[in-house]
Ligand SMILES: [Zn+2]
């Protein structure tokens with residue numbers, strides 16, 4: 397699927413006018429966070445509001461995104477639901493980089509690239525399967541989410557000095 401840029405000029409909006417565009421986007425999966433991330437449901441239904449300002453455009457992108465990843469703590473599957481809601485300002489003539497959007501060139505908006513970057517920014521530093529993920533048992537590696545931590549205990553390593561004592565007494 398080839399993402400076609402949105403031709404903002406072709407919308408022919410007068411200053412102060414706005415238009416809402418609903419479209420399906422297929423952004424590249426974000427590679428952030430080290431682990432492999434995939435998008436749970438593609439294409440992503442996105443909504444873009446384009447407002448014509450006196451010297452450019454104000455843009456708003458909204459989309460609900462599901463990200464599938466590996467839990468950083470227990471290595472099990474993690475599913476994140478992100479509500480993307482980001483804005484950009486594009487004033488083609490402006491020298492101030494704050495007034496130029498990196499997703500607009502020559503009046504063409506690239507919505508899939510914008511959405512991909514917005515997903516990267518919305519991701520937490522560590523993706524967890526749940527807020528209170530118990531992680532893995534340090535001794536046997538079993539996921540502590542799947543066993544009762546109260547009963548999942550290992551006998552402490554027998555102290556080698558006691559073993560020697562037992563030998564002497566035996
Ligand atoms: Zn986990």
Ligand SMILES: [Zn+2]
Nearest residue numbers: 533535536537
């Ligand atoms: Zn264990």
